[in-house]
Amino acid sequence: MDEIFFRLNNQLDTIQIEGSAIVQQLYHWLLSCCSQSKQFLNSINNEFSNYQFKDIGSIISQFVNKLIEQISHQYTSIIINSRDIYQQFGSYCLNDVTRRDIAYCTLGMTIGGLIGYSIGFNWRSTAKRIQSMKALVCQHYIGFEGVTLVEDAEIPTIQRPNEILIQVKAASLNIIDAKITNGYSKFYRGLLNSGLQKELPVTLGRDCSGIVIEIGRNVVNFDIGDEVYLAVPSWSSGTMAEYLVIDNSKVAKKPKNQTFEASACLPYNGCIAWDALANNAKITEGNAKGKRFLIYGGSTPVGCLLIQLIKLWGGHVTAVCKFEATKVLLALGAHVIIPLDECHVEKELELHDTFHTIFYTGDYGVDQRLLKRHLRLGGNIISTVPDNLTSDSFGFIIGNIFSGYIRLKILFQYIFGIDIYHWNDGSKINSSTLDIIRQLVNNNQLQGVVGAAFRPIHIDEALHHVVNPNAIGSTIIKF
Structure with missing residues (x-):
């Protein structure tokens, strides 16, 4: 115990010496300031003949001198005897405190410190950003008129350890975004989201590309500066904002040899095309060779990707599209083009052999029962057009019953x-x-096909381009 007190006494002496040096420096600094103040006041007194002003300056100077003298006197009168302090502390510990008490005290302080540190580290409040960002949002479900460019939206912050913050460079506008402006998927949006994302306003955009600028502490597969792209479902908050926070498991690194604009049109449409081809049609690289495929709506974003994938895997592609898109689709790999506005499609299809699979990628108002006539035995028609959701028109009673069913299903x-x-x-x-x-x-x-690119301020033109039947490829918003 004496050895411990001896070491602690030496440490306190060292701290006292260092503290004395600091106070001495502060004392000399104050004296220097006082001297400079005196000189300044004397110079002013010499320039002005107002005796009252001189008196005020003299009073201030005397007050400062007195203050310095009091500080100096109080400092020199403070004497810390570290040996007496530790002797008293040691006497108290030896007489009134047992080793068991010391052990419990040390253990309690250690556990309490660890708990406090853990709570503070995990629950620390995130400082609010004062910056704002641009975002394209649907304020009301009244069509394109309800979409506005908000320039002072709050920049999102990382709330969970697996999230990343992305600076969006480009986002793709899809046909499903046009449907969202009329209330598409609003029931699921209110049910599956949380916080402000449950209600209006709704950020548009289903996919985007950008740069990672911040990561959560549990993120290991991405670094700050990585170029990434991603897609989100129709009921989720959109991607058309300058900044976006999302779980890192929903993100992938973007293609290296593609621009942000070309990469932005790939995630959502690419996933839809891949699901239609690999999961619904059961077409893979090994079984597509020699089969015939019809893509009704070959110039849509999904259609452009389907043509390339089927051609890559050795399938024969017949595409139905507007005449203006003929050259583009031939360049992508289509073998036969049937122009919509140059001939009667039904009669033209009768001149061709039947198909193993027909992909319907655009809302062209065609009765799919007529298309079945051109299918081979065992073939099927696969639509990539967003399904109409009856849940969006549910009333209060039916909506609550259906909501209970969905919540139960989510629980399972x-x-x-x-x-x-x-x-x-x-x-x-x-x-x-x-x-x-x-x-x-x-x-x-594989490559993305960008038909047109717009700035956020021209969102109205971009939305009309998306629904234009003559549009080729994707519509991009550049941030």
């Missing part, structure tokens, strides 16, 4: 480890598909 999904993100079109979106698309693009086997 949670029990069996199924992510809530995989709901409706969310089940088609996953990072593994995005990785496959990236590899195909990096190998120059």
